[in-house]
Amino acid sequence: MNDLSSPAEAKTRRAFITPQRIGVSLLFLMNGFMIGAWAPKIPEFAARLELSEKSLGVMILIFGLGSIVMMPIAGSQIARFGSSIVSKVTAVLLTPTLLLLSLIGSVWSGAVALFLFGGLIGAMDVAMNANAVATEKGMRRAIMSSCHAFWSLGGLLGASTGGFLLERIGVLPHALFVTVVAAVMIAVAWKMVLQDAPHPEERAAGAGRRLPSSPLPWLLGIMALFCMIPEGSILDWGALYMRNELSASLTLSGFAFAAFSFTMAAMRFAGDLIRDRFGAVNTLRVCGVIAMLGMLTIGFATSSTLAIAGFALAGIGISNIVPILFSAAGNLPGMAAGVSLSVVTTMGYSGILVAPSAIGFIAEHTGLGSIFAGLSVLILVTLLLSSLARHADGAHH
Structure with a gap:
């Protein structure tokens, strides 16, 4: 064309x-x-x-x-x-x-x-x-x-x-x-x-108070939720896991979230160029695989050094998944961007707000290591739905 x-x-x-x-x-x-x-x-x-x-x-x-x-x-x-x-x-x-x-x-x-x-x-x-x-x-x-x-x-x-x-x-x-x-x-x-x-x-779409009837924003919301639960868990439980289960020093424990935050911020600055080059779906899939490897590395780590490497990997992986999902939500066909985005952001952020308290309850029975490893299953679900990220490319193709 x-x-x-x-x-x-x-x-x-x-x-x-x-x-x-x-x-x-x-x-x-x-x-x-x-x-x-x-x-x-x-x-x-x-x-x-x-x-x-x-x-x-x-x-x-x-x-x-x-x-x-x-x-x-x-x-x-x-x-x-x-x-x-x-x-x-x-x-x-x-x-x-x-x-x-x-x-x-x-x-x-x-x-x-x-x-x-x-x-x-x-x-x-x-x-x-x-x-x-x-x-x-x-x-x-x-x-x-x-x-x-x-x-x-x-x-x-x-x-x-x-x-x-x-x-x-x-x-x-x-x-x-x-x-x-x-x-x-x-x-x-x-x-x-x-x-x-x-x-x-x-x-007209936003004038009504009804929620979207299309399944697309809800599916994207589930994907955002399943990526932000691991993010919230690392934020709230990463340092405690390092201290209690890997016997890390106070300084090393602080490096858990620091490593995650640093790689996440760095990759987000690079993410747009990567997405423009390889497309939203491919970028999300590679990020998803890296995020899963990161969570599994954290969960099965035998030393604090290995765990910190896992937190850094998880940051690289999770970094660009949510921005891609937000772009996709804002470009859904026949839907007001604000309405679909509000569904995806509300579902996504509830993962950071609500999940960590539930994790505290489960951790008493299983330990945090198995929870971090188990959270990789949520990212796998996002990978299985990754074709929905194609809507993100509607922003600039």
């Missing part, structure tokens, strides 16, 4: 970096930064509200519930107004939430604030992913993996500066610093973010 587009359009498509790409990448960076900055605040938050470990667990669950409640609402609003408007509104509302969490003094107000914080993080997540899909379509090249890499980078920046600043300047100044940095990121991104408007059929 001949490309009848104008030279200007062709040049835009060939461009590797555009203002729209920078804009949406900044949204991902800001969202990750807010979550990262919250992580080192949790002990102070728990102490201020005099929460027991059990009560803190409930609070963290409320954060997750906020996300799960708001994600589908964001999807319907994207179908009505477009992803750029929803991204910006949720980003502006999210900016002062860490300040709010630093000022509240009672358990009930803390629960409400955490529900809002989790809800706005989740709603913005759906909107910025939808905007990344729209930007991919405009550029005719994959950008989703690098967007997720910027999210990881934001989390790293927020977490690494958070503990230091809390110790040096205190709770409120740290919250003010985070608020100002987040506001600056949004201000810079504001005019660059791709201004998309929903098509009339997308508006």
Whole structure:
């Protein structure tokens, strides 16, 4: 088929970096930064509200519930107004939430604030992913993996500066610093973010409150869920497994998630080029095999060094599966991108939020090693459904 587009359009498509790409990448960076900055605040938050470990667990669950409640609402609003408007509104509302969490003094107000914080993080997540899909379509090249890499980078920046600043300047100044940095990121991104408007059929599709009747978003959601359960398990249980079952030192235990995070971020920056070169299905299949090998290596490791190698392999494998699935969800035929994306993101993130607590219960009876090895079966299911990733290539082919 001949490309009848104008030279200007062709040049835009060939461009590797555009203002729209920078804009949406900044949204991902800001969202990750807010979550990262919250992580080192949790002990102070728990102490201020005099929460027991059990009560803190409930609070963290409320954060997750906020996300799960708001994600589908964001999807319907994207179908009505477009992803750029929803991204910006949720980003502006999210900016002062860490300040709010630093000022509240009672358990009930803390629960409400955490529900809002989790809800706005989740709603913005759906909107910025939808905007990344729209930007991919405009550029005719994959950008989703690098967007997720910027999210990881934001989390790293927020977490690494958070503990230091809390110790040096205190709770409120740290919250003010985070608020100002987040506001600056949004201000810079504001005019660059791709201004998309929903098509009339997308508006109609999103106007109803009904969930999609097509099985496609639900199948992609299962794939995302089955990849994010291992990710959540490594985040919550990796260090404990290294300590308790492999007798690793405190420093070596920390390397478990560090190795996973490092390879994941590095591969996400490379992922778009790989996907453009080999296609979404092939990329997902190779990633899936590497992820399975990683999980099996962790589960059957006889030394902490071997386990760390397994965590690094799992990071390489899992890195680009979820961005590919999000791209596929945003390109499903005859479906509003925001609606299908909200289904896939809600199902996927529930894997990180809900599964780790269940794993704690099972681990008491089986040990964490066999759980990590067993989780490779979930990735196998994703591999069996891998042909669905072909929809991701609709963004730029």
